[in-house]
Amino acid sequence: MSKRTVELELATPGVDAQGRATRVPLTAAAEPGLAEEHMLVNIGPQHPATHGVLRLVVELDGETVVRCIPHLGYLHSGFEKLGEYRHYNQIIPLTDRTDYLSPMSNNVGFALAAETLMGIEITPRCTVLRVIACEMSRIISHMVWLGTTSIDLGAFTPFLWAFQERERIYDLQEMWTGARLTTSLTRVGGLMADIPDGFVEKLRHFTQTFPKTLAEIDGVLTRNAVWAGRTQGVGTLTAAEATNHSLSGPMLRASGVAYDVRKDKPYLGYETYDFDVVVGEHGDVFDRYLVRLEECHQSNRILQQALDRLPDGPINVDDPRVILPPKTRAMSDMEAMIFHFKQVMEGVKAPVGEAYVGIENPKGELGNYLVSDGTAKPVRWRIRPPSFINLSALPRMAEGHLLSDLIAINASVDIVMGEVDR
Amino acid sequence: MFVARDRLLEAMTWLKETPGEEFDYLVDVTAVEFRDRERPLEVVYFLRSLTRRADIRIKVELSTSDELAVDSVYHLWRGADWLEREVFDMFGITFRGHPDLRRILMWETYAEGYPLRKSFPLRGRFSRAEQVRQALNVNPEANYSLEELSIAEAAGDLPDDMRDRLRRGERGVIPEPPQ
Known part of the structure; x- marks a missing residue:
C-alpha cells in the first residue's frame, strides 16, 4: 500500500475557553483524482440492517450509491431438491422454513397446489380455517416488517407495539398447532388439527383490539417528519418498472398496479369476502409502508368475516387414501390399518401432471409449481419466491440514493432470507 | 404450450x-x-x-x-x-x-455441478470430508471479484500472483494442504 499525503491549510476561527486558538482544516489540496475515486463498502452478511444473511457490495461516490451488487445464498438449504425425495405431506414442514415469518400461509400455498394436482376438493370448514390462517400470517409478517423497518430508520417504539401484537397471534398459533414458528398446519386434503376450544373467542378479541394498535402506529409514524423525510421519494419505482421487474404483493401495489391474487385469481373463496385492494400512488418506501399498514386493517376485516361464517363440519376430506384414519380406528379396524400403513409407507400418490397455484402471501405472490410422474414424490417442486424476485429490483432502486437510503429501500422490500435463498 | x-x-x-x-x-x-x-x-x-x-x-x-x-x-x-x-x-x-x-x-467457485439435476446426488458429489476441507480452506480472495476490487482501486495492492489468478478467472483456488 502506498501512503497518501494530503496538504492541509488551517484556519483559526477563534479561541476556546482556555484561550487556545482552535484550528480547523479549511481546504485540503486534494490529491489529484481523489474526487473521482469510488469507494467499495461491504454490508453484511452479518449486519442487522440486511434482515438476515444478505450481503451487499456497494460502490459509493462520496455517500451516493453508484452500484449495488447483492450476493445471496448464505442460507441456501436446497428445499426444492429435498422435496423431490419426500412424500407430499412430508414437504409441508419444509414450507414452514422458507418464509418463516408467515409459516401458516406457506403451508396453505403448498397444500392448495398438491390438492389441485390431485383434484381434491376441501371441506367448507377447512376453507374458512385456511383463510383465517393466511390472514393471521399476513398480520404477523407485516408487524415484523413494520417493527424492523422502523428500527432501521430510528424509531424504536413502534417496534415494541408491533411485536406485542405479533406475540398475541403467536399465542394463537401455538394454541392451534402447538408450535410458534414451525406450524406445519396443513395436510393434503385438510388440516393437522381443528381449532381448540376458546380459539374463536381469543381471535375475536384480537380483531377487536388490534385496530387500536394500528391507529397508534399510524399516529406516531405517518405524520412524523423524520419518518416522512426518510421514506418519501426514496426508492421510487413507476408502475411500468414494477411490472417489468416482476414485483408482486405490496411492492407492486405501492407502485399503483392493482393486482392482488385474492381478487384477480381467487382461491379459498376469497371472492366472497368483502375487502379492498390497497394501492399506492408514488411507489416509494412511504407508500409501501402505507399499503402494508392498510393491508393489516383489511386482513382484520377478513378475519372478522371468516369468524362470523365459520361453519361446523369436518376439517378433512372423507377419503381414506389421502387422510390418515383416526388412531383408535387404525388400531382396531383392519381396513383402517391398511390405509394407515399404505399412506405412511407409500405416501399419497398424485396422478401424472402438473399444477401451479399462486397465493397472495404477505411478501407477494407465492407460487407452488408441482410436477408429478404418478409416484408419491414430486418430480419437481418449485417455489416462486416473492421476496427473491422483489429483491432483484434492489440494485435498480438503490442507484443514485444515499447509503443511508439504501438501508430504507432494502427494508422496504420486506425480505426473508429463508425464502430468498431457500 | x-x-x-x-x-x-x-x-x-x-x-x-x-x-x-x-x-x-x-x-x-x-x-x-x-x-x-x-x-x-x-x-x-x-x-x-x-x-x-x-x-x-x-x-x-x-x-x-x-x-x-x-x-x-x-x-x-x-x-x-x-x-x-x-x-x-x-x-x-x-x-x-x-x-x-x-x-x-x-458460490461462484462451487465445483460440484448443478444441484437440481437428477444426476446430482442429494448430499452432493464430494464426500463430507472434502466439503469440510473446502469450507475450512476458503480463500479470502473469493470474497470480491476483480471487478469489485477495481472499484476501490484495490486490485493494484494485491500480490502479483493473486492478481494474475483473479485475472485468469481462477477465483478462490483452494491451496493444496502442505505435505
Whole structure:
C-alpha cells in the first residue's frame, strides 16, 4: 500500500475557553483524482440492517450509491431438491422454513397446489380455517416488517407495539398447532388439527383490539417528519418498472398496479369476502409502508368475516387414501390399518401432471409449481419466491440514493432470507 | 404450450408486444428434469397479462444430448435477471444474451455441478470430508471479484500472483494442504 499525503491549510476561527486558538482544516489540496475515486463498502452478511444473511457490495461516490451488487445464498438449504425425495405431506414442514415469518400461509400455498394436482376438493370448514390462517400470517409478517423497518430508520417504539401484537397471534398459533414458528398446519386434503376450544373467542378479541394498535402506529409514524423525510421519494419505482421487474404483493401495489391474487385469481373463496385492494400512488418506501399498514386493517376485516361464517363440519376430506384414519380406528379396524400403513409407507400418490397455484402471501405472490410422474414424490417442486424476485429490483432502486437510503429501500422490500435463498 | 427452442425469443416478443396479447408480466422462470433420463429437460415460463388478467405457460424442450442453451428474455422482462441466473445455477442451462449470467445461490467457485439435476446426488458429489476441507480452506480472495476490487482501486495492492489468478478467472483456488 502506498501512503497518501494530503496538504492541509488551517484556519483559526477563534479561541476556546482556555484561550487556545482552535484550528480547523479549511481546504485540503486534494490529491489529484481523489474526487473521482469510488469507494467499495461491504454490508453484511452479518449486519442487522440486511434482515438476515444478505450481503451487499456497494460502490459509493462520496455517500451516493453508484452500484449495488447483492450476493445471496448464505442460507441456501436446497428445499426444492429435498422435496423431490419426500412424500407430499412430508414437504409441508419444509414450507414452514422458507418464509418463516408467515409459516401458516406457506403451508396453505403448498397444500392448495398438491390438492389441485390431485383434484381434491376441501371441506367448507377447512376453507374458512385456511383463510383465517393466511390472514393471521399476513398480520404477523407485516408487524415484523413494520417493527424492523422502523428500527432501521430510528424509531424504536413502534417496534415494541408491533411485536406485542405479533406475540398475541403467536399465542394463537401455538394454541392451534402447538408450535410458534414451525406450524406445519396443513395436510393434503385438510388440516393437522381443528381449532381448540376458546380459539374463536381469543381471535375475536384480537380483531377487536388490534385496530387500536394500528391507529397508534399510524399516529406516531405517518405524520412524523423524520419518518416522512426518510421514506418519501426514496426508492421510487413507476408502475411500468414494477411490472417489468416482476414485483408482486405490496411492492407492486405501492407502485399503483392493482393486482392482488385474492381478487384477480381467487382461491379459498376469497371472492366472497368483502375487502379492498390497497394501492399506492408514488411507489416509494412511504407508500409501501402505507399499503402494508392498510393491508393489516383489511386482513382484520377478513378475519372478522371468516369468524362470523365459520361453519361446523369436518376439517378433512372423507377419503381414506389421502387422510390418515383416526388412531383408535387404525388400531382396531383392519381396513383402517391398511390405509394407515399404505399412506405412511407409500405416501399419497398424485396422478401424472402438473399444477401451479399462486397465493397472495404477505411478501407477494407465492407460487407452488408441482410436477408429478404418478409416484408419491414430486418430480419437481418449485417455489416462486416473492421476496427473491422483489429483491432483484434492489440494485435498480438503490442507484443514485444515499447509503443511508439504501438501508430504507432494502427494508422496504420486506425480505426473508429463508425464502430468498431457500 | 410448447415452443421450439430457436423461435422462443420471437414468440416471447410477439406475446409481449402484440395488442390483444400484452403479456407484460413475467411470473416465473424455472426448469424441470424428469426421472426418465430419455425425456428432455423443460424450461418453463409463466407469463401474465396484468391488463387482461390472463395467464399462459410456455415451455421449451431441451434435449440432454444437445447443448443446454436458450435465448434470454432479460431484455423483454427485467424480472428474468435473477430467475434465469437461478436456473443456470441449479440446472446448468445457459441463457444466451443474459448480460450477467453468474451463479446466484451457490458460490461462484462451487465445483460440484448443478444441484437440481437428477444426476446430482442429494448430499452432493464430494464426500463430507472434502466439503469440510473446502469450507475450512476458503480463500479470502473469493470474497470480491476483480471487478469489485477495481472499484476501490484495490486490485493494484494485491500480490502479483493473486492478481494474475483473479485475472485468469481462477477465483478462490483452494491451496493444496502442505505435505
